[in-house]
Amino acid sequence: xxxxxxxxxxxxxxxxxxxxxxxxxxxxxxxxxxxxxxxxxxxxxxxxxxxxxxxxxxxxxxxxxxxxxxxxxxxxxxxxxxxxxxxxxxxxxxxxxxxxxxxxxxxxxxxxxxxxxxxxxxxxxxxxxxxxxxxxxxxxxxxxxxxxxxxxxxxxxxxxxxxxxxxxxxxxxxxxxxxxxxxxxxxxxxxxxxxxxxxxxxxxxxxxxxxxxxxxxxxxxxxxxxxxxxxxxxxxxxxxxxxxxxxxxxxxxxxxxxxxxxxxxxxxxxxxxxxxxxxxxxxxxxxxxxxxxxxxxxxxxxxxxxxxxxxxxxxxxxxxxxxxxxxxxxxxxxxxxxxxxxxxxxxxxxxxxxxxxxxxxxxxxxxxxxxxxxxxxxxxxxxxxxxxxxxxxxxxxxxxxxxxxxxxxxxxxxxxxxxxxxxxxxxxxxxxxxxxxxxxxxxxxxxxxxxxxxxxxxxxxxxxxxxxxxxxxxxxxxxxxxxxxxxxxxxxxxxxxxxxxxxxxxxxxxxxxxxxxxxx
Amino acid sequence: xxxxxxxxxxxxxxxxxxxxxxxxxxxxxxxxxxxxxxxxxxxxxxxxxxxxxxxxxxxxxxxxxxxxxxxxxxxxxxxxxxxxxxxxxxxxxxxxxxxxxxxxxxxxxxxxxxxxxxxxxxxxxxxxxxxxxxxxxxxxxxxxxxxxxxxxxxxxxxxxxxxxxxxxxxxxxxxxxxxxxxxxxxxxxxxxxxxxxxxxxxxxxxxxxxxxxxxxxxxxxxxxxxxxxxxxxxxxxxxxxxxxxxxxxxxxxxxxxxxxxxxxxxxxxxxxxxxxxxxxxxxxxxxxxxxxxxxxxxxxxxxxxxxxxxxxx
Numbered sequence: 001x002x003x004x005x006x007x008x009x010x011x012x013x014x015x016x017x018x019x020x021x022x023x024x025x026x027x028x029x030x031x032x033x034x035x036x037x038x039x040x041x042x043x044x045x046x047x048x049x050x051x052x053x054x055x056x057x058x059x060x061x062x063x064x065x066x067x068x069x070x071x072x073x074x075x076x077x078x079x080x081x082x083x084x085x086x087x088x089x090x091x092x093x094x095x096x097x098x099x100x101x102x103x104x105x106x107x108x109x110x111x112x113x114x115x116x117x118x119x120x121x122x123x124x125x126x127x128x129x130x131x132x133x134x135x136x137x138x139x140x141x142x143x144x145x146x147x148x149x150x151x152x153x154x155x156x157x158x159x160x161x162x163x164x165x166x167x168x169x170x171x172x173x174x175x176x177x178x179x180x181x182x183x184x185x186x187x188x189x190x191x192x193x194x195x196x197x198x199x200x201x202x203x204x205x206x207x208x209x210x211x212x213x214x215x216x217x218x219x220x221x222x223x224x225x226x227x228x229x230x231x232x233x234x235x236x237x238x239x240x241x242x243x244x245x246x247x248x249x250x251x252x253x254x255x256x257x258x259x260x261x262x263x264x265x266x267x268x269x270x271x272x273x274x275x276x277x278x279x280x281x282x283x284x285x286x287x288x289x290x291x292x293x294x295x296x297x298x299x300x301x302x303x304x305x306x307x308x309x310x311x312x313x314x315x316x317x318x319x320x321x322x323x324x325x326x327x328x329x330x331x332x333x334x335x336x337x338x339x340x341x342x343x344x345x346x347x348x349x350x351x352x353x354x355x356x357x358x359x360x361x362x363x364x365x366x367x368x369x370x371x372x373x374x375x376x377x378x379x380x381x382x383x384x385x386x387x388x389x390x391x392x393x394x395x396x397x398x399x400x401x402x403x404x405x406x407x408x409x410x411x412x413x414x415x416x417x418x419x420x421x422x423x424x425x426x427x428x429x430x431x432x433x434x435x436x437x438x439x440x441x442x443x444x445x446x447x448x449x450x451x452x453x454x455x456x457x458x459x460x461x462x463x464x465x466x467x468x469x470x471x472x473x474x475x476x477x478x479x480x481x482x483x484x485x486x487x488x489x490x491x492x493x494x495x496x497x498x499x500x501x502x503x504x505x506x507x508x509x510x511x512x513x514x515x516x517x518x519x520x
Numbered sequence: 521x522x523x524x525x526x527x528x529x530x531x532x533x534x535x536x537x538x539x540x541x542x543x544x545x546x547x548x549x550x551x552x553x554x555x556x557x558x559x560x561x562x563x564x565x566x567x568x569x570x571x572x573x574x575x576x577x578x579x580x581x582x583x584x585x586x587x588x589x590x591x592x593x594x595x596x597x598x599x600x601x602x603x604x605x606x607x608x609x610x611x612x613x614x615x616x617x618x619x620x621x622x623x624x625x626x627x628x629x630x631x632x633x634x635x636x637x638x639x640x641x642x643x644x645x646x647x648x649x650x651x652x653x654x655x656x657x658x659x660x661x662x663x664x665x666x667x668x669x670x671x672x673x674x675x676x677x678x679x680x681x682x683x684x685x686x687x688x689x690x691x692x693x694x695x696x697x698x699x700x701x702x703x704x705x706x707x708x709x710x711x712x713x714x715x716x717x718x719x720x721x722x723x724x725x726x727x728x729x730x731x732x733x734x735x736x737x738x739x740x741x742x743x744x745x746x747x748x749x750x751x752x753x754x755x756x757x758x759x760x761x762x763x764x765x766x767x768x769x770x771x772x773x774x775x776x777x778x779x780x781x782x783x784x785x786x787x788x789x790x791x792x793x794x795x796x797x798x799x800x801x802x803x804x805x806x807x808x809x810x811x812x813x814x815x816x817x818x819x820x821x822x823x824x825x826x827x828x829x830x831x832x833x
Contacts, residue, residue: 040787040788040790040791040794041603041787041788041791043558043602043603043795044558044602044603044604049558049559051558051559051560051561051562051563052560128564128566128567128569128570129567129570129571129574131567132558132559132560132562132563132567133562134564134566134567135562135563135564135567136562185599185604186604186605188603188604189603189604189605203613203687203783204603204605204610204613204614204783204788205614205687205777205783205784205787205788205791206687206783207687229685229781231685231781232778232787233665233778233779233781235669235779236669236672236684236685236778236779236780236781239669239672239673239676239677239684240683240684240685240781242677243676243677243680243683243684245683245684245685246685392551393552393794394794395551395552395553395556395557395794395795395796396550396551396552398552398553398556398557398561399551399552399553399556400551402556413561415562425562436565436566437564437565438564438565439562439564440561440562
């Protein structure tokens with residue numbers, strides 16, 4: 001027994017020694033930014049296929065657009081030059097000419113950016129087989145290289161924001177033509193861009209490692225590397241942040257989380273735009289919601305201020321229209337019905353349901369969406385509406401709601417901050433689900449199509465805003481959807497991390513790490 | 521011996537094909553379109569159709585099945601639908617982490633569970649026995665996501681001995697060992713608890729047999745009676761449980777991987793399921809099936825080592 005104890009002690013000392021020696025060997029030699037993200041893994045790093053939050057955040061560090069949102073802002077009025085140093089448009093707004101910066105280098109020795117790369121990238125973005133955002137580029141008739149550093153884009157028709165589809169967002173990112181052609185299908189995990197950071201490697205299930213792009217055209221980044229860690233467990237990620245193993249941490253849009261994290265020493269919690277607007281779309285073509293009185297009862301049954309209190313005053317705000325606040329064209333002058341459970345009961349009785357009504361709805365098991373829907377379920381109950389939730393796995397939810405299997409659909413989304421995008425995707429007749437041109441119109445509403453279409457091609461900004469406001473009034477009065485709340489993005493960072501700009505918003509859904517970002 | 525191993529491996533082929541067929545059917549029955557998951561919610565039906573064609577999902581189910589089975593039998597698992605990377609490469613990158621954790625947890629479970637089980641059996645109904653039974657029950661009752669968080673709070677946050685983020689560089693053995701300690705304890709505790717109970721029960725039965733009484737009557741020292749005569753005869757159920765549990769550890773380590781931020785097969789399979797990455801799921805199933813066959817084979821071989829009668833059969 002004594003021998004056994006000695007062996008055990010010896011083993012323990014050997015392990016302790018290995019651990020101690022290892023700890024001593026861990027020294028930081030270069031400024032590395034360590035980011036924790038709530039995900040199992042990255043998906044596709046070809047920016048034109050980057051649709052999930054985890055992919056969007058990281059591609060924004062690796063790619064540029066012809067133009068960009070000013071870092072820290074999502075205001076389209078603050079779009080500024082990026083790869084294009086200047087541009088001009090024709091009097092009718094249909095021909096746009098962009099003059100590229102000279103000397104912009106791609107990562108990995110793929111050479112200088114030329115007009116060929118821009119033409120290739122935008123054509124790729126507009127092609128369904130090579131981009132998830134092809135629909136955004138339908139209005140483009142042609143893209144051509146005028147010379148090595150000049151690109152001309154001709155539109156079929158005017159669109160609300162030409163610069164919007166050319167920003168550092170979704171399909172607007174510029175890729176290296178040579179790299180795409182050379183790497184083929186493997187480009188999704190070996191992307192080449194012009195951004196301040198280049199992908200070094202992806203370790204499946206673990207991290208994506210990025211290195212500074214020394215030849216970045218705005219100057220070499222002050223951060224040497226980024227270690228983008230995939231940590232799906234909220235608890236573990238928070239512990240890692242508290243343990244100073246992370247400098248930047250993906251947060252939860254939840255007041256308790258925000259309060260608890262703010263109490264961690266040397267920590268800053270950033271809450272920023274865009275807000276994701278949650279709407280319950282009501283299928284106006286199917287019973288029971290083909291009766292407007294039942295839709296109105298639903299609208300009166302929902303109490304938005306309670307929902308905001310549930311999610312948190314710092315991270316959520318009431319939805320005021322079927323378009324998120326702050327988007328160009330947003331209007332809250334739309335006659336949104338107030339919370340009034342008694343009026344809801346009266347409307348149900350008028351519609352032939354004096355004892356209330358039961359509605360069966362499909363919903364996702366994602367906790368943040370399920371929690372909110374359960375609160376709505378309680379509010380509806382007070383108005384005599386029993387919500388029978390059929391909870392399914394998230395991918396199943398997305399498939400089934402597109403098959404019209406749920407008469408009401410809870411959907412939360414942020415889009416490019418112009419009213420047209422939200423109105424078109426969610427409330428235009430062309431976007432109705434189960435049609436060849438479907439996007440996410442679950443309500444099947446088409447009452448505001450003419451206003452949406454007219455606003456899209458209008459060149460008069462004031463007229464455009466008037467039409468968008470009218471469209472919102474029509475959709476709200478028809479109760480095509482019941483807006484709930486807008487939830488903002490939340491990240492926590494150590495106070496020695498300086499972004500180099502004031503973070504008020506980010507279209508990439510995460511803080512932009514630029515050449516100016518530094519660890520003090 | 522070689523003939524036995526070959527026969528067992530050949531016998532596993534029909535099992536493998538049956539499992540693959542089931543997996544192929546199940547992943548396609550489950551609702552959820554991989555093309556929609558990959559392209560996101562703004563994709564048009566046109567884009568979804570284009571991607572389905574590119575992924576080969578527009579082919580008939582028979583064509584997809586035949587192509588999958590023939591490729592799998594030739595050892596080609598294809599590429600992930602989501603990342604485009606070779607499935608073999610994806611698995612090879614994380615398999616060492618899974619094997620590290622499985623083997624370390626198994627060793628921990630055996631090293632702790634067997635002596636404690638024997639000790640409890642030798643002190644039947646005594647303080648040690650009651651303590652071992654209560655502790656093993658507690659060990660079985662604590663899920664990894666609870667014990668794991670407690671371990672992280674104590675050893676990472678309070679004492680700062682270990683990092684919260686696991687997943688070491690495979691070429692750095694010190695780092696690998698360092699980051700293996702807490703997950704091994706969390707997962708190994710459950711296994712140790714299980715082995716303790718099985719060992720205690722098997723030893724109690726073994727120590728009550730006639731040959732033990734005979735050995736004692738012949739004057740064999742007690743330590744030798746326990747460790748050689750008693751334990752060897754109690755080993756068959758222990759080895760069976762360890763074999764079974766290793767299979768469970770291989771498949772169920774996902775929670776440990778998530779809590780301790782380690783890469784591993786469990787996390788890949790959950791990710792593949794969420795993203796409806798059919799090819800990845802199918803490839804992983806083949807690998808899991810193969811690992812389970814190997815574990816069962818080793819267990820069978822160990823039976824022969826422990827009990828000469830099994831070897832003779």
